[in-house]
Each structure stands twice: as C-alpha cells, then as structure tokens.
Amino acid sequence: MVPVETPTLAGTDAVMAGCAPVPAAIDPADIADAALRPVAEKVASGQRLDFDDGMALWNSRDLFAIGALANAVRESMHGRRAYYNINRHINYSNICALSCKFCEFHRKRGETGAYEYDLEEIYRIAGQADAAGATEVHIVGGLHPWLPFAWYLEMLSGIKKRYPRLHLKCFTAIEIDHFCRIAKLSIREVLEALREHGLGSMPGGGAEVFDDRVHDEVFKGKLRSDGWMRVHRTAHELGIKTNATILYGHVETRAERVRHLIKLRELQDDAPGFQCIIPLSFIPDGSELGHLPGNTGLEDMKMLAISRLMLSNFPHVKAFWIMQSMKLSQVSLNFGVDDLDGTVVWYDITKREGGSGNKHQEQTVEDIRRLVVEAGYIPVERDTLYRRVIRNGSDWQVAQERG
Ligand code: SF4
Numbered sequence: 001m002v003p004v005e006t007p008t009l010a011g012t013d014a015v016m017a018g019c020a021p022v023p024a025a026i027d028p029a030d031i032a033d034a035a036l037r038p039v040a041e042k043v044a045s046g047q048r049l050d051f052d053d054g055m056a057l058w059n060s061r062d063l064f065a066i067g068a069l070a071n072a073v074r075e076s077m078h079g080r081r082a083y084y085n086i087n088r089h090i091n092y093s094n095i096c097a098l099s100c101k102f103c104e105f106h107r108k109r110g111e112t113g114a115y116e117y118d119l120e121e122i123y124r125i126a127g128q129a130d131a132a133g134a135t136e137v138h139i140v141g142g143l144h145p146w147l148p149f150a151w152y153l154e155m156l157s158g159i160k161k162r163y164p165r166l167h168l169k170c171f172t173a174i175e176i177d178h179f180c181r182i183a184k185l186s187i188r189e190v191l192e193a194l195r196e197h198g199l200g201s202m203p204g205g206g207a208e209v210f211d212d213r214v215h216d217e218v219f220k221g222k223l224r225s226d227g228w229m230r231v232h233r234t235a236h237e238l239g240i241k242t243n244a245t246i247l248y249g250h251v252e253t254r255a256e257r258v259r260h261l262i263k264l265r266e267l268q269d270d271a272p273g274f275q276c277i278i279p280l281s282f283i284p285d286g287s288e289l290g291h292l293p294g295n296t297g298l299e300d301m302k303m304l305a306i307s308r309l310m311l312s313n314f315p316h317v318k319a320f321w322i323m324q325s326m327k328l329s330q331v332s333l334n335f336g337v338d339d340l341d342g343t344v345v346w347y348d349i350t351k352r353e354g355g356s357g358n359k360h361q362e363q364t365v366e367d368i369r370r371l372v373v374e375a376g377y378i379p380v381e382r383d384t385l386y387r388r389v390i391r392n393g394s395d396w397q398v399a400q401e402r403g
Contacts, residue, residue: 026065026072033062036069039309043069048265049310054258057306063298070305070336077315078338082377083386084368087136087342088129092117092155096142097178100219102208102250104286106142116144119151123158130163133394136342136384138203139170149183149190153197160198167384168198172206173231174223187234195240201384202235204243204278209252210260217251218289229267236273241385244274244314248303249282249295257303261310268313275386276316276339279303281323300324301335308336316386326363330371339382340368 028040039053049057057066093116096106107114117125126137137159156168171179171194179190191199208215210225223231232242244264248257261277268274281300284292295303304324308317318339319329329340343363365381372379381389388399 026068031062031065033060033065036060036062036065040065040069043072043309048312051255051258051262054261054306054310055255057309058254058258058302063301066302066305066309067335070308071334073308073312074317074336074338080376080378081338081380082333082372082375083316083339083380083382084365084372085136085342085382085384085389086132086134086365087138087384088125088132088134089138089140090117090122090125092122092139092141093144093147094142095144097145098143098219098221100222101288102218102247102282102284109145116147119155119158122155123162126159126163126166130166131394133391133396134166134343135389135396136167136169139168140172140175140203140205143175143178149179149185149193152179153193156194156198167200169201169203169384170194170199171202172204173202173228174206176202176231177223177227187231188238191231191235191238191240195238199240201240201275202232202242204232204245204274204276205280207245207260207264208247209256210263211252211256214250214252214256225263229263232273233267233271236271239273241273241275243276243278243318245278245280246303246307247280247282249299250284250289250292258306258310261307265311265313268311272313274314276318277307277311277314278318278320278341279307280320283323297328300328301332304332304337305335321363326367326371330375333372333375333377340372343368 026040026044028037028044031037031040035056039049039056042049042053060066091105094105094107095109095114095116099106129137139155156170159166159168176187176190179185180187183190185193206223207225207228208219208222210228212224215222215224232244235242246257246260264274264277281295281303282289282292284290284294304317304319311317316339317337318341319332319337320341321329324332329337343365369379381391383389383398389396390399
C-alpha cells in the first residue's frame with residue numbers, strides 16, 4: 001500500500017512544490033485515427049473545438065488518443081494535481097411533486113420509502129460533518145410540495161449559526177425555480193434571500209440534457225434548459241459560483257451531448273461563474289428506464305475526456321465517483337479529470353449495484369489520496385471554491401493562494 005502522508009501545512013506545501021511541469025503537447029502526426037488529427041491540431045494550438053470536432057471525438061475508437069488530448073489540456077491547467085474535498089451530502093427529503101422517468105429517488109407522500117428530515121436532524125448531520133472536519137455540506141432534495149420557503153431559509157441560517165465554517169453548497173436550479181413559485185419571488189430575490197441566510201454556492205444538478213426532445217421523453221414537467229440557464233446566469237451575475245452537469249447514457253444521442261456542452265460553454269462566456277462540469281453517468285437500476293443498459297466504462301471515459309476538450313473555459317472536470325465508480329474515477333485522472341469530489345458519506349439519490357436500501361456511500365481521505373497517488377497524481381484537498389485547504393486532523397484553514 002502507498003503510504004498516505006498526513007496533510008499538514010508542511011506536507012501540503014511540499015506537495016504543491018512537487019507539481020510536475022506541463023507535458024509537451026501531443027504531436028497530431030502521432031495519432032493513428034486520421035479523423036482525429038484536425039482536432040489534435042486545434043487542441044495543440046489552443047483553438048476551441050466546434051460541434052463537428054465533438055462528433056469526431058465521439059465517432060473515434062481511439063480512446064487513448066482522446067484521453068491523451070484531454071490530459072494535455074488537463075495538465076496544462078492543473079499540472080499533476082488532483083483535487084478532492086471533505087464533504088457530506090444531505091438529501092433532506094425525497095418527496096417530490098414530479099416523477100421524472102430516470103429518477104429512482106423520488107417518492108410521493110405516504111409511499112413506501114418516502115422520508116423527510118426535520119431541521120434538528122439536519123443540524124445533527126451537519127454537526128457530525130463539522131466535527132469530522134468537513135469543509136462543505138452539499139444539500140439537495142426533491143420538490144417538496146408543502147414545505148414553505150421560510151423552512152429552507154431557516155435550514156441554512158440554522159446550520160450557519162451552529163457551524164459557521166461549513167460552506168453550504170445547496171439546491172439545484174429546479175429547486176430554485178420551485179422556491180420562486182412557492183414564495184412568489186423572482187430568481188434574483190430567491191437567490192439573494194438564500195445567500196443572506198448562508199448559501200455559499202450551488203451544485204449543478206438538474207441540467208440533464210439540454211434538448212426538448214429528450215426533456216419531453218424523460219423528464220417532462222421539469223425545468224427546461226432555458227430555465228436552468230436563467231437560474232445559473234442569475235447566480236453568476238450575483239457572484240454566486242455554481243457547477244454544471246450532464247446526465248448521459250439514457251435516451252439522448254451523442255450529438256445532443258455535444259450540443260449540451262456547447263450551450264454550457266456559451267453561458268460560461270456570457271456570464272462566467274461555473275467552476276466545474278460533472279458528467280453524471282446514468283444508472284438505470286430502480287428507475288422507469290431500468291430496461292436501458294447503462295453506460296460502459298469506455299463510454300464513461302469518453303464522456304469525461306470529451307467534456308474536458310469541449311469545455312475549454314471550465315476550470316475543472318469532476319468524476320463524481322458515486323456515478324462512475326471509484327475505480328474508473330481513478331483511471332479518469334489520466335483522461336482529463338482533475339477532481340474526484342469528496343468523502344460524501346451518505347448519498348440517497350442513487351447507488352451503483354442496487355438502488356434501494358442502505359445509501360451509506362463513503363470514501364475515506366486515506367483511500368482517495370491512495371488512489372490519486374497510485375494513478376501518478378498529487379492529491380490536493382480543496383474547499384468548495386477550489387482553494388487549497390491546509391489541514392491538521394479536523395482543524396483546517398484555507399491557503400491564501402489558489403490551489
Ligand atoms: S429528478 Fe428531481 S425533480 Fe425529477 S422526480 Fe427526481 S427528485 Fe423530483
């Protein structure tokens with residue numbers, strides 16, 4: 001086993017000083033698939049890829065060339081660093097007014113498996129996270145039909161009052177849209193109120209695939225792409241950092257995936273504020289789409305690498321290990337990925353290899369760091385805003401420079 005260094009201040013500084021230099025650019029002439037060479041030329045000269053380039057990447061069977069191109073970009077941005085954080089997910093309720101076909105999480109009131117945490121339970125979980133040294137709690141849930149907006153504000157301010165150091169990364173765009181409806185407020189007013197009560201940033205869920213055909217087939221009733229974009233644009237205008245996702249591997253085509261990435265890139269140009277793209281590998285088990293086969297490992301690797309290549313204005317690409325598995329996430333560090341999310345602990349929304357039952361899904365820091373080192377990278381603990389964390393046990397502080 002590779003020894004895991006204790007991430008003290010001195011140890012972390014040594015890690016940062018040990019970052020390897022950026023590797024030489026890939027020589028396009030070395031790429032066996034001729035269709036990829038024009039793409040490689042663009043990558044080598046720092047040009048943006050267009051739709052046709054995205055399709056050429058999807059149509060190529062040369063996975064290692066795609067991975068090498070993505071990694072050239074990844075290493076030019078982050079060297080050999082691989083980020084993770086110590087966090088805790090809290091899914092406050094699975095009761096939802098909608099019934100998206102791909103979702104195995106939602107329940108109706110009174111249905112077997114329906115649950116909702118009260119505020120004291122949420123504070124207790126946040127307290128556990130704080131005591132364990134977490135820097136972040138990540139809070140999302142269903143569209144609860146009767147909880148008032150004031151309940152969510154109280155949840156945030158209650159956590160912040162008790163555990164002021166925790167960063168609150170909360171609510172997908174569709175939850176924000178839901179709050180607008182129940183509180184009869186604009187997006188801006190909702191986000192400002194949430195921020196006043198402790199919201200630090202937003203996750204990127206609910207984007208699914210930005211295409212009306214896919215939307216109407218799989219998540220009709222859910223926020224359309226223009227609504228999702230409006231929420232994130234407004235958050236960015238207010239200075240609230242957010243993230244973005246794509247849920248791939250159900251009924252969408254590869255062309256629709258490429259268009260989704262280009263739309264995200266355009267929004268980032270117009271209203272910068274995205275920190276990372278998180279390609280979410282669809283897990284069919286337990287959903288109404290359970291008959292679908294799900295993604296293969298090769299498809300996962302290509303999605304992550306192509307995301308890195310298409311989203312040149314996104315700082316980070318994350319493999320959320322719950323969806324891709326920890327083993328593939330480790331490999332993906334050599335395919336354009338620079339971030340592995342965090343310790344998570346509990347994640348109620350989905351689980352690989354069997355959707356129902358115990359959703360305890362936790363990675364230890366030691367395991368995350370061991371996997372990163374074994375892949376040839378340098379583990380760097382970050383906070384939610386990608387600032388390097390200096391840690392001594394459960395005590396931590398943010399370093400002054402960017403991590
Ligand atoms: S995906 Fe979200 S909005 Fe759709 S049913 Fe599941 S919890 Fe509800």
